[in-house]
Amino acid sequence: MSAAIVAIGVDAGSTTCKLVAIDAARRLIDHRLEAAHPRIAEQTERLIEELLAAHGARAVPIVATGYGRKLVARADRALTEISCHARGVFEELGQVGTLVDIGGQDSKVIRIGPGGRVLDFVMNDKCAAGTGRFLEHTAGRLGVPIDELGRRALASAQEEAISSTCTVFAESEIISLIAHGAEVDPILRGLHSSLVSRLAAMVRGVGLEPPLMLSGGVARNDALRQILGAALGVEVHLPSHPQLMGAYGAALIARPA
Numbered sequence: 001m002s003a004a005i006v007a008i009g010v011d012a013g014s015t016t017c018k019l020v021a022i023d024a025a026r027r028l029i030d031h032r033l034e035a036a037h038p039r040i041a042e043q044t045e046r047l048i049e050e051l052l053a054a055h056g057a058r059a060v061p062i063v064a065t066g067y068g069r070k071l072v073a074r075a076d077r078a079l080t081e082i083s084c085h086a087r088g089v090f091e092e093l094g095q096v097g098t099l100v101d102i103g104g105q106d107s108k109v110i111r112i113g114p115g116g117r118v119l120d121f122v123m124n125d126k127c128a129a130g131t132g133r134f135l136e137h138t139a140g141r142l143g144v145p146i147d148e149l150g151r152r153a154l155a156s157a158q159e160e161a162i163s164s165t166c167t168v169f170a171e172s173e174i175i176s177l178i179a180h181g182a183e184v185d186p187i188l189r190g191l192h193s194s195l196v197s198r199l200a201a202m203v204r205g206v207g208l209e210p211p212l213m214l215s216g217g218v219a220r221n222d223a224l225r226q227i228l229g230a231a232l233g234v235e236v237h238l239p240s241h242p243q244l245m246g247a248y249g250a251a252l253i254a255r256p257a
Contacts, residue, residue, distance in 0.1 A: 003029045005055045008048060009084065009250030010075060012040050012068035015104035015132070016217065019047045020247035021055065022255060026091060028241065028248055030054060040068040048074055063254035065246050067105055079253065081246050082110055082121050085215050088249030090116030092239045097211040100199055100228070101245075102218035104132045109202040111209055116249070122206050124198065132218040134170070138191050141171055142184050150223035153192045156185035162194040170194070192223045200231045213237045215245040 003023040011018040017040065019032040030051060037043040044064070052058065064075035065084040072078070085101045090112055099110040111119040124131065139149050160182050162170050170191075177187055203212070212234045218224060219242035229236040239245055 003027070003055075005029070005051065005057045005060050006256060007060050007251045007254035008051060008062045009088075009247040009252070009254060010044050010048070010062060010064040010066070010069070010072050011081070011084070011244075011246035011250060012036070012044055012064060012066040012072060013104060013246070014067040016243070017043055017047065017068075018066075018244050018247040019044070019051055020244055020251045021051050021060075022248070022251045026252060026255065028244070028251075031241075031244055031247070033243065036068070041071045041073060044068075044072045045074060061254040061256060063250040065250045076254065079250065082108055082118055084246045084249035084253065086110050086112045086118050086249065087116040087252050088245035088247075089213055089215050089239055091248070091252055092245070093211075093213060093237055095211055095213070095237070096209070097213055097237075098203060098206065098209050099213045099215060100203065100219075102132055102199070102214070102216040102224075104136070104217070107131050107199060107202070107216075109199070109206045111206055112213075120206050122202050124202065132216070134195055135191060135218065135221070138170060138174060139188070141174060142187065144184065144188065149188060149192075150221040152185045153188040153223035154226065156183075156189045158183075158186040158189070159193060160186045160190040162187070162190045189223070192221075192227050196224065196227045196231050199228060203232060208232060208234070210234050211237045213239070215239060215242045217243040219243070 021030040064072035069078040
């Protein structure tokens with residue numbers, strides 16, 4: 001018999017929709033993850049019903065976070081991703097420190113204190129150059145599957161510099177590099193280094209307090225983890241389900257005291 005659900009967290013992100021169910025011991029016992037639909041309210045309602053039905057539950061407390069959090073009609077509260085990612089990562093890794101959350105729409109650097117409390121944070125501006133969308137868009141231009149980005153970037157001993165801070169201008173740089181005979185893998189390594197340079201600047205702005213932790217879907221990219229760790233001179237720590245940390249934190253906050 002499956003464990004009883006006591007709370008659900010919903011992370012209605014700009015590119016993916018994540019739901020997490022937890023039990024009374026705060027364990028992540030089930031989840032749902034789908035590409036975000038245009039009708040996010042209908043999507044989250046369906047996924048909530050799926051989780052409840054799978055565990056024979058009728059209703060539990062729900063907290064929503066993410067880009068579409070205010071569209072989750074069933075939620076008891078809507079909170080920012082900053083609070084939810086901090087709470088989720090702290091619960092799993094059990095450490096205060098600095099968290100980098102790389103999302104599709106934006107990226108955040110959060111200093112986490114005792115209990116998962118947010119001490120300070122900074123977000124990137126509206127430009128996609130510091131987000132997962134930057135890698136996704138430019139990888140598409142190069143015809144490389146998103147899951148191969150990190151491996152191919154790390155396989156290259158050379159790096160093509162990408163200096164533009166705008167995705168549109170970066171694409172123009174890439175077109176120029178290809179026209180001049182540059183290979184794809186060194187361009188991919190340059191793209192990762194370009195994203196890391198923006199993230200590292202954000203970390204320094206908040207103040208790096210080790211350990212350095214990552215959450216968000218892009219955290220699964222080996223090249224980004226290694227290059228970011230090298231740029232900041234620290235080891236990078238990763239939760240077991242980095243893409244689910246926002247939803248997990250939301251569920252923890254929803255959990256009855």
